[in-house]
Amino acid sequence: xxxxxxxxxxxxxxxxxxxxxxxxxxxxxxxxxxxxxxxxxxxxxxxxxxxxxxxxxxxxxxxxxxxxxxxxxxxxxxxxxxxxxxxxxxxxxxxxxxxxxxxxxxxxxxxxxxxxxxxxxxxxxxxxxxxxxxxxxxxxxxxxxxxxxxxxxxxxxxxxxxxxxxxxxxxxxxxxxxxxxxxxxxxxxxxxxxxxxxxxxxxxxxxxxxxxxxxxxxxxxxxxxxxxxxxxxxxxxxxxxxxxxxxxxxxxxxxxxxxxxxxxxxxxxxxxxxx
Amino acid sequence: xxxxxxxxxxxxxxxxxxxxxxxxxxxxxxxxxxxxxxxxxxxxxxxxxxxxxxxxxxxxxxxxxxxxxxxxxxxxxxxxxxxxxxxxxxxxxxxxxxxxxxxxxxxxxxxxxxxxxxxxxxxxxxxxxxxxxxxxxxxxxxxxxxxxxxxxxxxxxxxxxxxxxxxxxxxxxxxxxxxxxxxxxxxxxxxxxxxxxxxxxxxxxxxxxxxxxxxxxxxxxxxxxxxxxxxxxxxxxxxxxxxxxxxxxxxxxxxxxxxxxxxxxxxxxxxxxxx
Numbered sequence: 402x403x404x405x406x407x408x409x410x411x412x413x414x415x416x417x418x419x420x421x422x423x424x425x426x427x428x429x430x431x432x433x434x435x436x437x438x439x440x441x442x443x444x445x446x447x448x449x450x451x452x453x454x455x456x457x458x459x460x461x462x463x464x465x466x467x468x469x470x471x472x473x474x475x476x477x478x479x480x481x482x483x484x485x486x487x488x489x490x491x492x493x494x495x496x497x498x499x500x501x502x503x504x505x506x507x508x509x510x511x512x513x514x515x516x517x518x519x520x521x522x523x524x525x526x527x528x529x530x531x532x533x534x535x536x537x538x539x540x541x542x543x544x545x546x547x548x549x550x551x552x553x554x555x556x557x558x559x560x561x562x563x564x565x566x567x568x569x570x571x572x573x574x575x576x577x578x579x580x581x582x583x584x585x586x587x588x589x590x591x592x593x594x595x596x597x598x599x600x601x602x603x604x605x606x607x608x609x610x611x612x613x614x615x616x617x618x619x620x621x622x623x624x625x626x627x628x629x630x631x632x633x634x635x636x637x638x639x640x641x642x643x644x645x646x647x648x649x650x651x652x653x654x655x656x657x658x659x660x661x662x663x664x665x666x667x668x669x670x671x672x673x674x675x676x
Numbered sequence: 677x678x679x680x681x682x683x684x685x686x687x688x689x690x691x692x693x694x695x696x697x698x699x700x701x702x703x704x705x706x707x708x709x710x711x712x713x714x715x716x717x718x719x720x721x722x723x724x725x726x727x728x729x730x731x732x733x734x735x736x737x738x739x740x741x742x743x744x745x746x747x748x749x750x751x752x753x754x755x756x757x758x759x760x761x762x763x764x765x766x767x768x769x770x771x772x773x774x775x776x777x778x779x780x781x782x783x784x785x786x787x788x789x790x791x792x793x794x795x796x797x798x799x800x801x802x803x804x805x806x807x808x809x810x811x812x813x814x815x816x817x818x819x820x821x822x823x824x825x826x827x828x829x830x831x832x833x834x835x836x837x838x839x840x841x842x843x844x845x846x847x848x849x850x851x852x853x854x855x856x857x858x859x860x861x862x863x864x865x866x867x868x869x870x871x872x873x874x875x876x877x878x879x880x881x882x883x884x885x886x887x888x889x890x891x892x893x894x895x896x897x898x899x900x901x902x903x904x905x906x907x908x909x910x911x912x913x914x915x916x917x918x919x920x921x922x923x924x925x926x927x928x929x930x931x932x933x934x935x936x937x938x939x940x941x942x943x944x945x946x947x948x949x950x951x
Contacts, residue, residue, distance in 0.1 A: 454793035460938040468753070469762075474937055477768065478743070484900070485781050486941045487744075491766040493752065497937075506760050518729035518948060522931075625759070656797075658933010658946035662749055662772075663735040666761045671933035671946070673793060 449654070449675035455611075456671050457573055457643045459497035464576035466615050469493035497669040500659050501617070501638035505666040506628050513665035516637060520608040523562035525655040525674055526550060527648050534567035534591045538581055539621055541594035547601070554651040557605045562655050564611040566645035567591040573643070581620065588620030598627035602634035609657075611639040611672075639670060648674045724929070724950035730886075731946050732848055732918045734772035739851035741890050744768035772944040775934045776892070776913035780941040781903050788940035791912060795883040798837040800930040800949055801825060802923050809842035809866045813856055814896055816869035822876070829926040832880045837930050839886040841920035842866040848918070856895065863895030873902035877909035884932075886914040886947075914945060923949045 457463060461471040470493055478487040495501065503510030528550050533540045542565045551557060569590065572579040581589045591614060593601075598617070601607055610617060610631050617627040617638045631638060639657060654675040660668030732738060736746040745768055753762040770776065778785030803825050808815045817840045826832060844865065847854040856864045866889060868876075873892070876882055885892060885906050892902040892913045906913060914932060929950040935943030 452794040452797050454936075456936050458789045458938050459936050468758070472937060474939065480781070480783055483743070486779055486783075487769045488939070488941060489766060489768055490937055490940070490943065491764060493764050494762050504761055506755070508755055508761075514733045519727040521946070521948065522727050522950065656931045656933070656948070658931070658948075660944070661729075661731050661734050661946055662747060662765055662944075663733050664749065664763070665765070666763060668765065669935070669937075671796070671936055673796065673931070673933075675797065 451676045453644050453647045453653075453674040453676050454672075455642045455644055455648075455655070455674055456498040457570070457641055459492075459669055462576070463497060463573065463641070464579040464615060465493070465496045469496050472496055492669060494660075494665060494667040495640070498639070498641040498643060498672060500657070500667045500670050501628065501632060501640065502665065502667050503632040503635055503637065506625060506632045510632060511635065511637075512663075513660045513668060514663055516659065520560075520637070521657040521659050523560055523608050523655050523657075524558050524651075525648065525653040526554070526557055526561050526563045527566050527645055527650050527653075528563065529566040529645075529650065530591060531566055531568035531646075534569070538589035538591065539619060540567070540591050541619055542592070542597045543594050544596045544600050547597055550650065557601075557607060559606040561605070561607045562609050562611065562639075562657075563601060563605075563607055564613075564639075564642060564645055564648075564655075565591070565593060566613055568613070568646070570613040570641075570643045570645070579615070590614045590616070590620030592619030592622055593617055593627040593631075594619075595622075595626040595630065598630040602630045602636060607636060609637040609639060611642045611655075613642045613645050615640050639672060642672065644674075648676055652676075726951045728919050728922045728928075728949040728951050729947075730917045730919055730923075730930070730949055731773040732845070732916055734767075734944055737851070738772060738848065738916070739854040739890060740768070740771045744771050747771055767944060769935075769940060769942040770915070773914070773916045773918060773947060775932070775942045775945050776903065776907060776915065777940065777942050778907040778910055778912065781900060781907045785907060786910065786912075787938075788935045788943060789938055791934065795835075795912070796932040796934050798835055798883050798930050798932075799833050799926075800923060800928040801829070801832055801836050801838045802841050802920055802925050802928075803838065804841040804920075804925065805866060806841055806843035806921070809844070813864035813866065814894060815842070815866050816894055817867070817872045818869050819871045819875050822872055825925065832876075832882060834881040836880075836882045837884050837886060837914075837932075838876060838880075838882055839888075839914075839917060839920055839923075839930075840866070840868060841888055843888070843921070845888045845916075845918045845920070854890070865889045865891070865895030867894030867897055868892055868902040868906075869894075870897075870901040870905065873905040877905045877911060882911060884912040884914060886917045886930075888917045888920050890915050914947060917947065919949075923951055927951075 473491040502513045658671035747767040777788045933946035
């Protein structure tokens with residue numbers, strides 16, 4: 402390996418030009434002295450060139466899961482009348498690009514305001530099943546898909562966030578195509594298989610799971626099996642993600658501005674990928 | 677400077693041990709060849725050891741600016757009855773730890789959903805006036821305070837977010853002390869002076885400004901002068917920030933999970949400092 406003094410001289414050169422602000426001195430010190438004690442692991446986001454917005458604009462025209470109502474946005478104050486403009490907003494927690502906290506399905510599970518903040522900044526793994534989903538709306542993310550991702554990119558790291566990309570966000574402007582119901586009313590939308598959800602919940606130390614559809618579970622899945630596995634293991638979910646096609650399979654960092662209202666089972670998020 | 681080959685060998689060494697995942701190869705390449713063309717500036721968050729949550733739990737007990745109502749959280753679905761638990765939430769946009777978009781005060785100003793995503797990841801400058809505010813609730817962030825910060829930490833960088841810390845978040849559990857009204861009903865709360873707001877709005881290329889109070893303007897300030905200067909210049913505001921005492925004056929990165937509802941003048945955010 403390079404001598405610490407070389408590393409240090411490189412660090413100085415880079416820092417002087419302001420390029421290496423990405424790595425704190427502590428990071429370099431740790432790198433230069435691999436045996437040095439470290440109180441907690443450094444969790445460094447990659448340097449990034451772009452902020453990809455993974456969030457759909459929250460509007461009454463978005464598709465919503467049956468049972469829920471579209472968001473209502475009502476103007477209450479106007480500049481001519483009040484000197485400022487402001488709305489009142491009413492939403493069902495599980496609409497828009499939104500989070501599912503464990504308590505959504507698990508009695509005594511964590512509410513949104515109790516999830517530790519550091520679980521909202523995570524290495525982002527994107528598993529794309531888009532080509533398959535284009536042909537088969539009932540396709541699932543399987544344990545084999547996860548194994549294939551790990552074979553190419555390495556084991557899912559502790560603290561990672563795993564997103565399914567099936568291309569559904571391209572349907573966002575057409576709620577009928579998004580919900581994709583058959584004559585009997587059953588939705589046909591991809592999701593995580595029970596086996597894949599169980600693997601992620603029990604075999605990997607991830608913080609959460611996301612989808613570009615409106616449910617972790619496939620439209621035709623029975624009994625919310627993926628939700629129960631994942632939320633039951635204390636993971637959170639994020640549904641209706643946007644723009645995953647603009648994010649690489651590995652290497653990005655997701656930051657999820659999760660809701661923090663008291664006792665919430667979920668709620669709209671603002672999610673970014675630092676790419 | 678070090679030869680690119682040395683930089684590259686250091687990069688390989690560090691990467692191999694996983695410490696330098698903070699810096700993408702592109703960043704190192706740019707550093708090694710300072711004259712190389714660069715399509716856009718690298719905006720790299722510092723390596724960080726902690727995620728500080730700058731967000732208060734959004735509850736009906738938080739202080740609210742006069743005119744607005746506390747958030748309402750109503751249980752609509754329960755696990756025993758529906759198989760899942762979910763609430764409906766109604767809020768006035770300018771309650772909780774929240775954003776002010778330019779349109780809040782400026783006709784035709786940007787709405788929350790139109791602010792580019794990359795303006796929500798920013799170098800965080802914290803200007804503390806806490807010692808003064810402890811003695812004088814009407815104290816203001818002045819242009820001199822900004823000059824003193826810049827003398828110590830360097831010129832506010834393009835794309836920075838500037839937060840006033842006056843210690844008001846310690847009063848969050850006591851709305852009367854937070855609003856701090858006198859017998860005539862006038863609030864006594866620190867804020868940005870008109871001069872400081874004008875300087876930040878016109879002389880520095882910042883993205884936004886935050887406070888740990890409920891207004892960019894001081895409680896006793898006339899006519900929303902700081903709001904008009906800052907929002908008029910296309911900056912956004914974030915109010916009711918928490919935990920700024922845990923963030924250094926310079927060097928942290930703020931990520932603001934801003935609201936994205938259609939046409940919003942503002943709304944609850946989730947804000948983190950990567951420290």
